[in-house]
Amino acid sequence: MNVSELFRAKKKLDLHDDDAASKPLMPAGKKDDKAEDKLQVGKLAERIAGYQDVFYAARQHKLLVVLQGMDTAGKDGTIRGVFGQIDPLGIRSVAFKAPTQNEREHDYLWRVHPQVPGQGEIVIFNRSHYEDVLITRVHGWIDEKECQRRFAQIRDFERMLVENGTVLLKFFLHISKDEQKQRLQARIDDPEKHWKFDPQDLAERKYWTEYQQAYQQAIQETDTDHAPWYVIPADSKTHRNLAIASILVEVLEKMRLAYPPGNPDYAKLQVE
Numbered sequence: 001m002n003v004s005e006l007f008r009a010k011k012k013l014d015l016h017d018d019d020a021a022s023k024p025l026m027p028a029g030k031k032d033d034k035a036e037d038k039l040q041v042g043k044l045a046e047r048i049a050g051y052q053d054v055f056y057a058a059r060q061h062k063l064l065v066v067l068q069g070m071d072t073a074g075k076d077g078t079i080r081g082v083f084g085q086i087d088p089l090g091i092r093s094v095a096f097k098a099p100t101q102n103e104r105e106h107d108y109l110w111r112v113h114p115q116v117p118g119q120g121e122i123v124i125f126n127r128s129h130y131e132d133v134l135i136t137r138v139h140g141w142i143d144e145k146e147c148q149r150r151f152a153q154i155r156d157f158e159r160m161l162v163e164n165g166t167v168l169l170k171f172f173l174h175i176s177k178d179e180q181k182q183r184l185q186a187r188i189d190d191p192e193k194h195w196k197f198d199p200q201d202l203a204e205r206k207y208w209t210e211y212q213q214a215y216q217q218a219i220q221e222t223d224t225d226h227a228p229w230y231v232i233p234a235d236s237k238t239h240r241n242l243a244i245a246s247i248l249v250e251v252l253e254k255m256r257l258a259y260p261p262g263n264p265d266y267a268k269l270q271v272e
Contacts, residue, residue, distance in 0.1 A: 015174065044248075066168070068127065072201075082245045171232050184197070
């Protein structure tokens, strides 16, 4: 079985029953070993960096990675742990915050489309267009009818990207409510982590159940074979990174990447 199949969103998804602390890639009978996870992630990150070098040189593919999850689920940590060894030349990370006044005056996908990858580029969305069917739904800013309209638009948008050569991977970092509590408290207790804490996170935590329902619906409505969702258990930071890195390596391997052919005229050149 491919690694990606272990994490592919179920057709009848129930996040309440999905164990956010599970570690499907841990060998049977082996104890919990974060050091081993980190070692394996490091090796996979090196391979991803090597693939990216060819990816950028060939300029034949585009890769968009979407990271979604509750506050503290580890979007930033995933970017550092999985993509940290890649040459910055061919990769971008885009963090979508609350829309500006100018962005609100356009359709919700207006600010997203200019950020998608070009040829030879890997782009990571730290949050994404899915915020427009998550926070908007939880807080009642859009109704169910508008939400369904947006699901259809998102499916069309992603299909258009894929049909124009973009490989699209969507990861939901599935953290438990108890684990989020510990991580938020750690940010509060440590003055050096205060820069990572936003009091609004506590306000949003009160809507935990509503967010779980919104995520579950969004994943089920927009999971397709060409733009799949992967539900990644995220209570363990190291195993979360191992899962995502493993899926990325699997996908990049299937692309059969190769450097562009050399220029025979260069063989005649001599540097004086």
